Amino acid sequence: MKIAFAKPAIPDKGALVVGVFDGKTLGATATELDELTGGQLGRALKASRFKGEAGKSVVLDAPHGVTLDRIIMVGLGKPDAVTTTTLETVGGAAVARLGELGDETAALAIDLPDAADLEPADAAAHAAFGATLGAFRFDRYRTTEKPEEKPALTKLTVLCDAHEGAKAAFAPLQAVAEGVALTRRLVSEPANVIYPETFCEAVADLADLGLSIEVLDEARMRKLGMGALLGVAQGSARPPRLLVMEYRGARDKTAPPVAFVGKGVTFDSGGISIKPAAGMEDMKWDMGGAGVVAGLMKALAGRKAAVNAVGLCGLVENMPSGTAQRPGDVVTSMSGQTVEVINTDAEGRLVLADVLWYAQDRFKPSHIIDLATLTGAIIISLGSEHAGLFSNNDDLSEAISEAGTAVGEKVWRLPLGEAYDKMLRSDIADMKNTGNREAGSITAAQFLQRYLKDKDTPWAHIDIAGVTWSKKDKPTVPKGGTAFGVRLLDRMVADMIEQGGGDSGPGRAKDKDKDKDKDGDRDGDKGKGKEKGKGDKKKKKK
The missing domain is CATH 3.40.220.10 (Leucine Aminopeptidase, subunit E, domain 1)
Structure with a gap:
């Protein structure tokens, strides 16, 4: 159209x-x-x-x-x-x-x-x-x-x-819409079409927008010691990939980038801890986090955002086979920490663990934000109205919350804490990959937090399991893949980074909206639930 x-x-x-x-x-x-x-x-x-x-x-x-x-x-x-x-x-x-x-x-x-x-x-x-x-x-x-x-x-x-002014104001918004469309297409494709190798092929043309794209194969990841990610992938005939998309749009091209990390499980059968047959077809969109990261990078580059950003997608398929990892196996992550795999369906956090560590080790980012369809527990908690937000930094959490409210992609912050972290203790390794049935989304976030090299680096984890796919039509979100997170994080970049905490990025009206069970991986230490955001309003011309 x-x-x-x-x-x-x-x-x-x-x-x-x-x-x-x-x-x-x-x-x-x-x-x-x-x-x-x-x-x-x-x-x-x-x-x-x-x-x-x-x-x-x-x-x-x-x-x-x-x-x-x-x-x-x-x-x-x-x-x-x-x-x-x-x-x-x-x-x-x-x-x-x-x-x-x-x-x-x-x-x-x-x-x-x-x-x-x-x-x-x-x-x-x-x-x-x-x-x-x-x-x-x-x-x-x-x-x-x-x-x-x-x-x-x-x-x-x-x-x-x-x-004429409307045409100019629409240009950056159109770039965001194209990023949203890319995410929706990736998420909607069946798993026999989009798998780790073809996901990388599907985004290769983003290089035309100025992105630097690199794909790490299995041998490279093995050399880096990514045992957690490779353990998930070992049951599939589809080899894993680590997709790295780098964009340098800030005035200072050498400044630390913002790192966006996406879980890309292109199909999640649950592995040996296999999921029930009913609804398993939905697991083609267990790569929703990676899809959002790809769409976001397209949006930022398309509208020439004044930011340095890197998008990393850990791409695997989680399948049961004679080579699949078993419950009880122990894997060694890139960080050197060992993980006892209690449930092979809690695989997304294993993938993210290695990608998070790699992102920090290579890029030394100023902020880290990961997105994942991580837990069924977040759907029980928040339904499809909010994504779950976990963070070690109040300012970053606030920026994400306000951006989400401004664009209609709402998040709700949940707590982190030592008591939850203790639920991950293992008898034979540094940690287990799941806790008990209680607080499943929180213990998953606690697991990811263990892979922060510098605990002071602002980090946020957004669990999008309940908001990645819509079963009904909405005016701006047709039934199917929602691309939840592309608009949210584009707005966050504009508000928090491009404007230094100011009002809005290019092409946006500065409007303040007036008030606006499976514990597997479909699957801040302050637990502040936030829904309302602050945007700003631009005065109407007289």
């Missing part, structure tokens, strides 16, 4: 999407259309249950008095609560409805209320961003789908007075 921007005008054909505020109050373009159609919009609203709720819509087909095919009225919610997130929802909801109706071309009118502290250009850009996110569709394996079942929309024109 192509996105364009233009001055406000009633199109001659196609569909036009207009805004309606809470209480069935028409926006400026909707009011103009109501006059042109002899009050049809007002009558349609009166006859419907639609009240102007954000993301909801009403369709008026073949309206009298204009040559449009249809008018779609989309809710904007309360006028004093319109944010960039609201506009992204509107864009996504509009594209979803247009997809159902079969329109090939459409326009979206952006009419801001006086109460909105948003720049018109930023508002239009975020509406286009939401539309782009909502238009994602993974359909490469659908060969018998009828034409009328496929979305027909090829072009969406966003109408805004500041259309």
Whole structure:
């Protein structure tokens, strides 16, 4: 779908999407259309249950008095609560409805209320961003789908007075959307298509954006002493890989980078501790953390972020076979620490242990953030509403929490502590790879914390097991792979690093949202749960 921007005008054909505020109050373009159609919009609203709720819509087909095919009225919610997130929802909801109706071309009118502290250009850009996110569709394996079942929309024109500014503001957001799309594609592919070798091939073209890409094979990892990662991989016919993506966008190219580490278990059968058959097909997305890291690196490089960043993905397949590691085996990690493998389905932490150590040993990062579909326990704790956040640093935790709230990818911080760490004690090795059934997500995080070389290095672990895959459609997140984490960490980089803790990165409105059992590995010492973030609002031009 192509996105364009233009001055406000009633199109001659196609569909036009207009805004309606809470209480069935028409926006400026909707009011103009109501006059042109002899009050049809007002009558349609009166006859419907639609009240102007954000993301909801009403369709008026073949309206009298204009040559449009249809008018779609989309809710904007309360006028004093319109944010960039609201506009992204509107864009996504509009594209979803247009997809159902079969329109090939459409326009979206952006009419801001006086109460909105948003720049018109930023508002239009975020509406286009939401539309782009909502238009994602993974359909490469659908060969018998009828034409009328496929979305027909090829072009969406966003109408805004500041259309040139909107085009400029959309450019970095489009780069983020492309990063999101990459993650969603990787996560959606079946495990016979995406495995360690082909994952690396799928991201090789990121070098065109200026990324330096390196792939470590099994022999190289063995030489480095990555016994924990290789132990997970030894049961599969697919050889493991360590993918390293480096981007130097800061003014000082030699400054320590931020390290993003992703768990990339391209299929997780559970190994010898095999999972139940029901739902095992979902384990193709146990590489969700690696997918997010790849998409994030594409986003940062695509929008030319002023940051040094390195993305590392530990890529393995966890399979049962005659060569697979067994419960009770002891492996030696790159750090030299030994691990008694109690459960081969608690494999993600073993992969991350070696990649975390390698990241620190080679790059000496300023911050470390890892993402993983690590524990089923986090789904029991938080469902699909929040990702679990663990950190040894309050400032980093706060930055991640605020960024997550700003983009609608919420996290909740859970505690770490010595009492939890003791649950990992082994009788024969330095540690076990699982604790007891209690606090499964916390003990997994405690395990990872043991692989910090310098305990003072700011580190965060984000458990995305409950938020990597969606079973229902949302305006900006179609059913399937969500890419949760790409937008969150891109925003965190913009706020915490590019702006030095300031307001926002390029192309973002500075808006403050107003208030906005398996213990295996699908699978801060202060336990502060955080949901609300602080962003900032940009004053609307007079």
